[in-house]
Structure formats: C-alpha cells, structure tokens
Amino acid sequence: MDIKLIPIEVNTKEVTSLAKNEYGEVVESKLDSNFSELLLTHELFSAHLTLHGGHVLSWQPKGHEEVFWMSKKTQLQQGKAIRGGVPICWPWFGPYNGAGNHGFARTSIWQLSGIDISSEGIKIELELSGENCSPSWSYKFSVKQVLMFSTTFSQQLIIENLSHKDFQFSNALHSYFSVSNPANIAIPDLNSASFDDKINQLLGCAPADVFNCTGPIDKIYHHNSSMTLFDKGWKRAIEIKKSNSAQWVLWNPGINIAAGMADIHQQGEDEFVCLEAANTNWITVAKGEKLSLSQEVQVYKL
Numbered sequence: 001m002d003i004k005l006i007p008i009e010v011n012t013k014e015v016t017s018l019a020k021n022e023y024g025e026v027v028e029s030k031l032d033s034n035f036s037e038l039l040l041t042h043e044l045f046s047a048h049l050t051l052h053g054g055h056v057l058s059w060q061p062k063g064h065e066e067v068f069w070m071s072k073k074t075q076l077q078q079g080k081a082i083r084g085g086v087p088i089c090w091p092w093f094g095p096y097n098g099a100g101n102h103g104f105a106r107t108s109i110w111q112l113s114g115i116d117i118s119s120e121g122i123k124i125e126l127e128l129s130g131e132n133c134s135p136s137w138s139y140k141f142s143v144k145q146v147l148m149f150s151t152t153f154s155q156q157l158i159i160e161n162l163s164h165k166d167f168q169f170s171n172a173l174h175s176y177f178s179v180s181n182p183a184n185i186a187i188p189d190l191n192s193a194s195f196d197d198k199i200n201q202l203l204g205c206a207p208a209d210v211f212n213c214t215g216p217i218d219k220i221y222h223h224n225s226s227m228t229l230f231d232k233g234w235k236r237a238i239e240i241k242k243s244n245s246a247q248w249v250l251w252n253p254g255i256n257i258a259a260g261m262a263d264i265h266q267q268g269e270d271e272f273v274c275l276e277a278a279n280t281n282w283i284t285v286a287k288g289e290k291l292s293l294s295q296e297v298q299v300y301k302l
C-alpha cells in the first residue's frame with residue numbers, strides 16, 4: 001500500500017477558498033493529492049477538519065480556548081486514525097471480529113457534500129457511503145454527517161441501511177476534550193450511573209463518585225442524557241448533550257499506556273479527557289431505514 005505520512009501541522013501553499021461571505025469563509029488547504037484540511041473562519045469561532053475520517057480537528061468559539069485536544073505526534077496516514085479531535089467510531093466500537101478497534105469510518109475518506117455560511121455559523125455536510133468495506137461488516141450503507149459550528153458545536157450522524165437485510169452497528173463520537181489536567185476534572189453527572197470497568201473487566205458496577213479523570217481510566221457508563229465536565233484548573237465547563245446514545249465512555253490512558261502509544265506526545269495524557277457519546281451495544285437498523293445520532297457541545301466560563 002502507498003503509505004503517506006504527513007504531519008498534521010503542515011503549512012501548505014495550495015489553498016483554495018470554497019465559500020466566503022460577510023460572516024466567514026471555508027478554505028481548503030491541500031496537503032497532497034490524498035489529504036486536505038478545511039479551515040473554517042467565522043465571526044463566532046474558528047475550526048478545522050479533514051475529510052480523512054470525516055474528522056473534526058479543532059473548534060474554538062470566540063472568547064474561549066480550544067475545546068478539542070490534538071496530539072502533536074498524530075499524522076495523516078492512509079488507513080490510520082487521527083489521535084485527537086473527534087474520531088467517528090463506526091460501524092463498531094472497540095475491537096470486533098479481529099478487525100481492529102472502532103471501525104472503518106475514522107480511517108475512510110469522506111466526501112464534502114455541503115457548505116452553508118450564515119450569521120449563525122457554518123454548516124458542513126459530509127458523506128461516507130459504501131458496500132463491503134470490511135470483511136467483518138459487509139453491508140451497503142450511507143452515513144451523512146452534519147456539522148454545525150457556531151458558539152456551540154453540533155454533530156449529527158444519519159445512518160442509512162441500503163442493504164437488502166437489517167444491519168447492526170455500535171459507535172462513539174470519541175471526543176478528546178482539552179483540559180488543564182485530568183486530575184482537575186469532575187463530571188458529577190457520572191456519579192449516579194452504573195458502569196462497566198474495561199480495565200478491570202468488571203461489568204455492571206454500582207454507581208460511584210468520580211473524583212477526577214486521571215488515567216488509566218476506561219469505563220462505559222450507562223447513561224443516555226447530558227454531561228457537564230468541570231475543569232477547575234481552567235475554570236471552564238463543557239456541556240455535552242446527546243441523542244440516541246445509551247452510553248458515555250470515559251477514557252484516559254494514563255502515563256504507562258500512553259508511553260507505549262506512538263501517536264501521543266510526551267505527557268499528552270495530562271492534557272485531555274475523552275468523554276464519548278456512544279452506543280457500545282449493537283443497534284439494529286432495518287433494511288431501507290435511517291437512524292440519527294447526535295451530540296451538541298457548549299463551553300462556559302466558571
């Protein structure tokens with residue numbers, strides 16, 4: 001396979017304006033024939049994303065610091081997931097049938113299908129469709145991703161089953177939130193949720209107070225409504241609302257696991273907490289049917 005390794009911070013000269021008006025602009029920055037980034041500027045925020053994985057890399061509402069964390073060691077590489085931002089885990093979450101973690105959506109090239117710039121923000125539509133994309137999951141499908149960047153950030157996946165039979169998927173919107181330090185993070189909404197502890201292989205643990213998010217931590221919380229992550233270091237709160245998602249996954253690798261991960265920079269694990277709107281159990285989409293999942297993120301100063 002022709003492997004490309006491109007540092008994500010690359011500054012290229014090949015830049016094309018895709019849409020522009022009095023409120024903002026969307027610019028495509030081509031890194032090479034395979035990879036490009038979309039840079040979004042608007043009076044309310046700045047953001048960037050890439051079609052590799054249909055992946056949101058950053059979003060910074062005016063007056064706030066960057067919301068999503070990005071590893072300094074991640075690289076755009078064919079077939080490889082990006083470490084940071086919001087990877088789309090689909091059509092499976094975690095390992096599946098020997099096919100590796102988190103499905104093929106995060107390593108596939110998505111198509112740009114819509115841009116709308118208004119006083120409210122910038123709406124971007126992306127699409128991924130295919131058939132037999134993995135020997136482990138060989139259905140015909142289409143996924144539309146609707147991203148709305150504004151003072152809030154919303155992300156919707158509309159999953160359509162184009163096969164002649166029902167299919168199942170699991171998923172996560174695997175947000176890497178940038179934090180002052182996981183030790184400073186409280187997520188009180190998790191205190192009342194039962195959870196599965198992946199590290200200790202314990203299922204159905206009774207609710208327990210979450211005092212901080214220092215890793216290693218890898219838990220699946222069974223909770224289908226909003227969460228607020230409080231960062232006492234940076235004095236900010238991040239609220240995440242979601243729909244059609246039965247779990248939250250809380251993950252930070254901690255120092256030892258992170259040291260063994262080639263795409264996390266030194267002490268990078270001290271800079272993020274993953275709080276993922278997920279469905280870790282299979283969900284069925286009947287043939288010919290659609291299903292929509294979403295999250296909406298807002299930041300507040302404390």
Ligand SMILES: O=P(O)(O)OC[C@H]1O[C@H](O)[C@H](O)[C@@H](O)[C@@H]1O
Pocket residue numbers: 081094101102198218219249250251274276
């Ligand atoms: O390294 P990745 O495949 O991106 O997975 C990173 C992490 O994702 C989720 O949060 C899982 O719960 C973890 O078990 C996994 O380690």
